[in-house]
Amino acid sequence: MSADWFRRRFLPRGPLPAPRPPRPRASPVPYRRPRFLRGSGSSSGPADASRRPDARPVRSPVRGRSLPWNAGYAEIINAEKSEFNEDQAACGKLCIRRCEFGVEEDQEWLTLCSEEFLTGHYWALFDGHGGPAAAILAANTLHSCLRRQLEAVVEGMVATQPPMHLSGRCICPSDPQFVEEKGIRTEDLVIGALESAFQECDEVIGRELEASGQVGGCTALVAMSLKGKLYVANAGDSRAILVRRDEVRPLSSEFTPETERQRIQQLAFIYPELLAGEFTRLEFPRRLKGDDLGQKVLFRDHHMSGWSYKCVEKSDLKYPLIHGQGRQARLLGTLAVSRGLGDHQLRVLDTNIQLKPFLLSVPQTYLAGDCAQYGPTGAPGGGCGCHGN
């Protein structure tokens, strides 16, 4: 993504084009429940669940089909809010192909070469909104993107320290020293791969949704074990937590319009066109009204972590870019999350104002520690979990 691309995509010159109504040009993304739940006593359609939320069953994988690390999973279907469950999950073994260089060859890849595998495990949770399509696509796609991104850097990952050049060639004698001084570790390549995979997956979802005339978005939370380390990557308001006998510790932080206020306000400051004159980027304790005009009221702008007072002008009476508190906080009055996948066509109701420029698909990625702490061989009574919001 380049700045030019961003401008062309989100800041068209002249009048904005009318929003395109979704037009199915290919088969829609078929609804299905997470793969590992199949056979757990319910069909794949919406009709399997009672319409009464209190009567809806909690689904778990069938006995004898355990998930990696004996992980558990409980599905609670989106209470009455949608016909299909909008949430999805995926998990499985991750096999990273490692291509070895030929002896005579100093090119990076050989088409014909011996292969080895790095294996890891992958668990992912996708909390959907605006329909199940984005979450289904993410559950089908993200692990492939991740595998591809990891394979692209695997030669760097298997070295003790990532080489400056992926080929392993040392162009300057002090190249290893430069890498050392920057503190670049193998783990940084995994984090970089997770970041790139989320972005690649978001692009795939955008193309697929457009092709199938569907809409929607989802959060994405991934836990991955690789080379003895546990990584957590989070884009959205789902949560990874570590549960131990005496401790419940968060392994991720949430991305909502409230937690990302300064980033979102700053984007509106840089590109006021994104608000089309309909919203104010400033934060006030509540939406202002005519009686507040001329009064000095509490406010915050993008550069402020504290609060101050400003004299209310007419433009301050517009609907706030971020409005509401806690679970009620909404971006442009529409969305409760500020990162995730999908939502490429999402617009504010009855306007042409796009949400996507404010949404990041890049996750925050954490190195959560050694797998021995968490996995089946870890301390008894411990474990980590992910849950939607």
Place this chain on the structure above:
Amino acid sequence: MSADWFRRRFLPRGPLPAPRPPRPRASPVPYRRPRFLRGSGSSSGPADASRRPDARPVRSPVRGRSLPWNAGYAEIINAEKSEFNEDQAACGKLCIRRCEFGVEEDQEWLTLCSEEFLTGHYWALFDGHGGPAAAILAANTLHSCLRRQLEAVVEGMVATQPPMHLSGRCICPSDPQFVEEKGIRTEDLVIGALESAFQECDEVIGRELEASGQVGGCTALVAMSLKGKLYVANAGDSRAILVRRDEVRPLSSEFTPETERQRIQQLAFIYPELLAGEFTRLEFPRRLKGDDLGQKVLFRDHHMSGWSYKCVEKSDLKYPLIHGQGRQARLLGTLAVSRGLGDHQLRVLDTNIQLKPFLLSVPQTYLAGDCAQYGPTGAPGGGCGCHGN
């Protein structure tokens, strides 16, 4: 500051104007040492210090003229790097005027009214570069800006909870509830005032430097006690630390091109014009050269906290936006800090590329806790300190 202002100021259309050579239009900012050091056995001129760094005396306030809270101060003159000491400091009592409303009056301010004072203490350190002028102006000015900003919100500060309207009027019955739900505390107004004061001071310095034909910039680190709380505001790479018998704890974090890499790269991504085709915004372990062309090398862009590999193109051979590691890291090959005051005219040597768009004058502000922990009445053996870098 608005986005339009930023664009007009830093992104002129058409060819860039030639840099204006400094033209003295008013008296230059006179050099002097920190006010509280005067009389400590040295004159105010540069000649008082030996040119040999190892022979330079550490200056302290004269005996009997103690600083607030019995604070100490030691001045070490910029070793051989400049004729004048570029660093400054200031401290003193802060008197915030509180204007009370008249009984019949519902306007915000009365010209004639009884006055009360909120008092606090203020300590500030300014690590100058490119000459002493910005640091001198900051030492003369920042406390006045801070007093003015605090006085502008003092009615909100003396309430138990800041009222939504500074006048205290309650336009909606649930206004206090909105403020409560946002979690806005008195301390947030102090933090907001510190943020605004730094920005106001930066504008004053910009005007004064231009008027006097001088140049330079400085970091700014402030510790302030007010209403029983200690606040630390930091813009730059100076440090506030808490020293206790068994503990040395940082009270601020440093802002350098390295620590603010993502913010700086993102700005260059949004406004590539700022690099004038001379720099690359990407980070590599070292500056690339012709031999690296076509190789896949380690890199990071603005959205990445991890590392990945990219195939080197010709544009990657440009000088990096941020180059070097640790204390050697430089922004645009020029500056070792990424926040501070001044530097309004600073350009990359022999080019018209400005540094100022990348520099933030907004400090990161911390509520460091209750004064009782730190002050003269606090735990024995404890104290907090600030030092330049």
